[in-house]
Amino acid sequence: MTDQIREQLSALLDGELPPDEMGLLMRRLEKDPGLRRTFGCYALIGETLRAPGGRIASPSFAACVSAAIDEAPVLVEKASTARPGATVQVPQHVALWKRPMVRTALAASAAVSAVLLFRPDVTPVAQLEVAPANSFTMSASPTPAQSQRLAGYMVAHSQFSTPMVRRNVLSSLLAADPGIARVSYEMGEAP
Amino acid sequence: MQAMQNFPPPDESMKSREPGDEDAGLPAGAEQSDLDLVRRAQQNERGAFDLLVLKYQHKVIKLVARLLRDPTEAEDVAQEAFVKAYRALGSFRGDSAFYTWLYRIAVNTARNSIASRQRRPLDYEAELSESEQNNVAARLKHDDTPEATVLSEEIRQTVNSAIEQLPEDLRTAIVLREIEGLSYEEIAVAMDCPVGTVRSRIFRAREAIDRALKPLLD
Numbered sequence: 001m002t003d004q005i006r007e008q009l010s011a012l013l014d015g016e017l018p019p020d021e022m023g024l025l026m027r028r029l030e031k032d033p034g035l036r037r038t039f040g041c042y043a044l045i046g047e048t049l050r051a052p053g054g055r056i057a058s059p060s061f062a063a064c065v066s067a068a069i070d071e072a073p074v075l076v077e078k079a080s081t082a083r084p085g086a087t088v089q090v091p092q093h094v095a096l097w098k099r100p101m102v103r104t105a106l107a108a109s110a111a112v113s114a115v116l117l118f119r120p121d122v123t124p125v126a127q128l129e130v131a132p133a134n135s136f137t138m139s140a141s142p143t144p145a146q147s148q149r150l151a152g153y154m155v156a157h158s159q160f161s162t163p164m165v166r167r168n169v170l171s172s173l174l175a176a177d178p179g180i181a182r183v184s185y186e187m188g189e190a191p
Numbered sequence: 192m193q194a195m196q197n198f199p200p201p202d203e204s205m206k207s208r209e210p211g212d213e214d215a216g217l218p219a220g221a222e223q224s225d226l227d228l229v230r231r232a233q234q235n236e237r238g239a240f241d242l243l244v245l246k247y248q249h250k251v252i253k254l255v256a257r258l259l260r261d262p263t264e265a266e267d268v269a270q271e272a273f274v275k276a277y278r279a280l281g282s283f284r285g286d287s288a289f290y291t292w293l294y295r296i297a298v299n300t301a302r303n304s305i306a307s308r309q310r311r312p313l314d315y316e317a318e319l320s321e322s323e324q325n326n327v328a329a330r331l332k333h334d335d336t337p338e339a340t341v342l343s344e345e346i347r348q349t350v351n352s353a354i355e356q357l358p359e360d361l362r363t364a365i366v367l368r369e370i371e372g373l374s375y376e377e378i379a380v381a382m383d384c385p386v387g388t389v390r391s392r393i394f395r396a397r398e399a400i401d402r403a404l405k406p407l408l409d
Binding site: 015017022030036038039042043046050052066068069 | 225256342347
């Protein structure tokens with residue numbers, strides 16, 4: 001560590017280092033813990049002169065911070081303290097699939113694919129064998145009253161189904177129109 | 192300082208900060224220097240952020256220690272604040288000074304720490320016997336004057352002593368820089384010498400003080 005390098009370090013602390021000298025000095029700093037110690041000491045001198053007294057950091061403090069960052073080196077996270085509307089810059093090293101928007105889009109695509117590929121059989125319900133005594137009675141052409149009841153049922157019981165299931169049911173009903181029979185869930189209702 | 196009486200007071204352009212500013216007291220050029228380091232850290236140059244930690248560690252710990260009820264937690268909370276700052280660095284655009292931004296993070300982290308302590312269900316001291324409470328009290332009393340505080344006082348005395356022993360040109364340069372916050376160019380005008388000489392004098396002053404501090408810090 002020459003005097004010239006330490007003089008550059010002193011100028012860096014003061015914001016007076018020419019930009020063309022900065023790159024090389026930064027690379028040296030990364031490799032040389034002695035140089036970092038010197039920088040910390042120069043900073044301590046200034047701090048002591050400007051605001052004497054109070055607690056100071058222990059010698060290992062900066063190394064502890066560095067180790068803590070290494071444990072979870074996520075560079076970008078929108079801080080609660082950041083100004084509202086501040087731009088979040090995503091570093092290039094973050095893999096594409098890890099970015100929030102891309103993740104959301106991928107999840108949505110996967111969900112749609114799953115619905116389309118693995119949707120329960122939408123065989124026309126008219127062809128289903130249904131126990132006549134206790135449950136669903138089908139009607140090839142539902143009456144307005146039946147349609148109203150069905151809509152009411154969907155609204156009243158939507159809390160017991162997931163959004164995906166609700167979407168499937170609605171999709172099925174729409175796809176079935178007009179060829180597929182509508183289902184009336186009214187127990188024991190006569191056709 | 193005595194040396195300051197030889198030079199005209201800095202004009203308004205040199206002292207643009209208001210007394211209430213969080214970053215008041217930072218010398219001229221510090222903000223630009225910080226911004227350069229932040230930009231490098233945002234490009235994943237970790238060494239640049241390490242320098243910001245080295246630069247502000249004492250300032251943040253002092254701040255946090257003043258806010259916390261238990262100053263012995265200051266280093267933990269300050270560490271958490273620096274980690275948060277690193278993670279949020281992508282959102283820093285340089286609209287304010289870096290230290291102002293770091294200051295807010297540190298204050299919020301300290302507040303959260305205080306709040307989480309208050310939420311803890313057990314009253315720690317209520318669970319202790321009388322003798323144990325005496326031990327805790329003794330330990331807390333000891334923590335009121337921890338090694339760090341003693342070291343801080345020794346450092347202050349050493350720095351002051353080292354400055355007193357500096358040749359006048361070095362002492363003047365370092366005082367104008369660190370206490371008065373003048374830029375190299377302003378110091379060059381005040382001392383009637385080239386900017387390169389100012390840079391060299393400030394460096395030599397720091398080196399001399401560093402040598403005096405070395406036995407304390409190593």
